[in-house]
Amino acid sequence: MFQSIGEILILFWKTICSFRVILAQRRKILEQLFEIGNASLLMACILSMFIGGVLALQSGPVLAERGLSTYIGGLVGLSVCKELAPVMMAVFIAGRIGSAMAAEIGSMRVYQEIDALRTMNIDPVEYLVLPRLLAISIALPLLVVFAILVGWLGGAMVSASNGQIGVPFQAYFGHLREMVEVHDVANGVIKSFFFAVVIGVVSCHQGLQTFGGPRAIGRSVTKAVVNSIVLILILDYFLTRLLLALGI
Amino acid sequence: MKSPSAIPEGVRVEVSGLSKSFNGSPVLKSIDLEIHPGEIFVIMGPSGSGKSVLLKQIIGLDSPDAGTILIEGEPVTSRTLLNRVRLAMVFQSGALLNSLTVGENVGLFLTEHRLKPKAEIDRIVAEKLALVGLQGMESRLPVDLSGGMKKRVAIARALAIEPQLLLYDEPTSELDPVMAVTIGEEILSLSQRMGLTSIVVSHDRDLAFGIADRIALMHEGSILSVGTPAETRASRNPIVQQFLNAKLKRENN
Numbered sequence: 061m062f063q064s065i066g067e068i069l070i071l072f073w074k075t076i077c078s079f080r081v082i083l084a085q086r087r088k089i090l091e092q093l094f095e096i097g098n099a100s101l102l103m104a105c106i107l108s109m110f111i112g113g114v115l116a117l118q119s120g121p122v123l124a125e126r127g128l129s130t131y132i133g134g135l136v137g138l139s140v141c142k143e144l145a146p147v148m149m150a151v152f153i154a155g156r157i158g159s160a161m162a163a164e165i166g167s168m169r170v171y172q173e174i175d176a177l178r179t180m181n182i183d184p185v186e187y188l189v190l191p192r193l194l195a196i197s198i199a200l201p202l203l204v205v206f207a208i209l210v211g212w213l214g215g216a217m218v219s220a221s222n223g224q225i226g227v228p229f230q231a232y233f234g235h236l237r238e239m240v241e242v243h244d245v246a247n248g249v250i251k252s253f254f255f256a257v258v259i260g261v262v263s264c265h266q267g268l269q270t271f272g273g274p275r276a277i278g279r280s281v282t283k284a285v286v287n288s289i290v291l292i293l294i295l296d297y298f299l300t301r302l303l304l305a306l307g308i
Numbered sequence: 309m310k311s312p313s314a315i316p317e318g319v320r321v322e323v324s325g326l327s328k329s330f331n332g333s334p335v336l337k338s339i340d341l342e343i344h345p346g347e348i349f350v351i352m353g354p355s356g357s358g359k360s361v362l363l364k365q366i367i368g369l370d371s372p373d374a375g376t377i378l379i380e381g382e383p384v385t386s387r388t389l390l391n392r393v394r395l396a397m398v399f400q401s402g403a404l405l406n407s408l409t410v411g412e413n414v415g416l417f418l419t420e421h422r423l424k425p426k427a428e429i430d431r432i433v434a435e436k437l438a439l440v441g442l443q444g445m446e447s448r449l450p451v452d453l454s455g456g457m458k459k460r461v462a463i464a465r466a467l468a469i470e471p472q473l474l475l476y477d478e479p480t481s482e483l484d485p486v487m488a489v490t491i492g493e494e495i496l497s498l499s500q501r502m503g504l505t506s507i508v509v510s511h512d513r514d515l516a517f518g519i520a521d522r523i524a525l526m527h528e529g530s531i532l533s534v535g536t537p538a539e540t541r542a543s544r545n546p547i548v549q550q551f552l553n554a555k556l557k558r559e560n561n
C-alpha cells in the first residue's frame with residue numbers, strides 16, 4: 061500500500077513536470093473535457109436534484125415540528141454546497157470517469173499500445189496522463205458549481221411542494237441567501253479540485269499498473285474506483301479541518 | 309548531443325551477457341550478440357524460446373537482470389539515446405492505438421514530435437499505406453481491420469518514422485503468402501535503400517533465408533548458432549537441424 065502511495069506521488073510529480081507541454085496537448089485536453097461533460101452532465105443533474113430533495117425531505121418535517129421551517133433554506137444550502145455536492149459528485153465521477161480512465165489506459169497497457177508509444181519516444185505521461193488529469197481538475201469543480209445550484213433547486217422544490225414543510229420558493233431562497241456566503245461555495249469547490257486530482261492520478265496510475273491479460277483490466281478498474289473513493293472520504297475530513305482552520 | 313539526422317545510416321547493436329528471468333524462471337540466459345550496421349539479422353526459434361522478450365530488451369522496453377545492450381555504443385536505457393537515434397518496432401500484435409484512425413496511427417510519430425507540416429504528414433501517411441497495400445484506408449479504425457491488415461498498418465507506422473534500427477516481431481505471421489513476400493521485399497529494399505539495421509524475429513523459414521544477412525537460432529533462452537543462411541543450413545547442431553527440418557516437413561505436407 062505504501063508502495064502504491066509512493067508510486068502515485070511520483071506519477072503526480074511527473075505529470076506536474078510535464079506541464080510545459082500543455083499547449084502542445086491542448087486538443088487532447090479539450091477532447092477529454094468534452095468527454096467528461098458529455099458523460100456526466102445529465103447524471104450529475106439528476107443526482108444533485110435528488111440529493112437536495114431528500115435533504116429537505118428528511119430535515120424539513122423535523123424543523124417544522126419545532127416551528128423552524130424557515131431555516132430549511134440555509135440548512136439545505138449549506139449542507140449541499142459544503143459537503144454533499146463536492147463529495148457526491150467526486151464519488152460519482154470516480155465511478156463514471158475514473159473507471160473509464162483506468163480501463164482505457166489499462167487496455168492500452170495490455171495490448172502493448174503504451175509500449176508502442178514508448179518506442180516512438182512519446183512519453184505516456186505527457187500523452188495520456190496530463191490531458192486526463194488537467195481535464196478532470198477543470199471539469200469536476202465546474203460540475204460541482206452546477207450540482208450546488210441544482211441541489212438547492214431540488215431542496216426548494218421539495219420544501220415548496222411537501223405539505224409538512226410548506227416553505228415557498230421565495231422564503232427558501234431568502235433564508236439561503238442570508239445563510240450561505242460566497243466562501244461557503246468556494247469551500248466546496250476547492251475541495252472538489254483536490255478530489256479531482258486524486259481521482260485522476262489514482263485512476264491513471266492504476267491503468268498504467270495493469271499487467272496481464274484482459275481480466276487484469278477489470279481488476280484495475282475496480283481498484284481505481286475503490287481507492288479513489290476511500291481516499292476522497294479520508295481527504296475530505298482533513299481538507300475540511302484545514303479549511304475551517306483557514307476560515308474559509 | 310547530435311540531432312536524429314546525425315547518423316543517417318543503420319546503427320550497431322551490441323548485446324552482452326543479457327539475462328532475464330520472470331518469477332524465478334530464466335527466459336534469457338546470458339545472450340551475446342553483435343549486430344552490424346545495415347544488416348538484416350533474423351532470429352529464429354521455437355515459440356516460447358524468448359524471442360519477443362529479447363526484442364523488448366533490445367529496444368529498451370524492459371530492463372535486464374544482468375548484461376548490457378549498447379546501440380551505437382550508448383546504453384539503450386539512457387535518456388538521450390532516443391533523441392539521437394530513431395528506433396521503431398513492429399509488434400507481434402500490431403499494437404495500433406485503438407482510439408486513433410489508421411492514418412493518425414501511421415502519422416503519430418511525425419505529428420507528436422511536430423516534425424513536418426500537416427499536408428506533408430498526410431502525404432507521407434498515404435505513401436506508406438500504399439506501400440503495404442492499404443491505400444485510402446486512412447480514416448478506418450483499427451477495430452475494423454483484420455489481424456493481417458493491422459500488422460501492415462503497424463509496418464507502415466514504423467516506416468513513417470524512417471528509423472535507423474527497425475525491429476520486427478513475426479512480421480509475416482497472419483499474412484497471406486503474397487503479402488508475406490511483399491513485406492519481405494519491403495524489409496529488404498528498406499535496408500538497401502536507407503541502410504538501416506533490421507532485426508527480424510520470425511518462424512517463417514522462407515522469409516528468414518530469403519532476406520537474412522545472418523541468422524541466429526534461439527532455443528530455451530540461449531543462442532544456439534549465429535551465421536549466414538548457408539552456414540546455418542550447414543550447422544551440425546542437432547537442435548538446429550531438427551528445427552529447420554521440422555519446419556520443412558510441415559511445409560511439405
Ligand SMILES: Nc1ncnc2c1ncn2[C@@H]1O[C@H](COP(=O)(O)OP(=O)(O)O)[C@@H](O)[C@H]1O
Nearest residue numbers: 330331335353354355356357358359360361362
Ligand atoms: N512479462 C512476462 N512475465 C512473465 N513471463 C513472461 C513475460 N514475458 C514473457 N514471458 C515468458 O517468457 C517466455 C518466452 O516468451 P516469448 O519471448 O514471448 O516467446 P517467443 O519466442 O515465442 O516470442 C514464455 O515462456 C513466456 O511465458
Ligand SMILES: [Mg+2]
Nearest residue numbers: 359360400477
Ligand atoms: Mg513472440
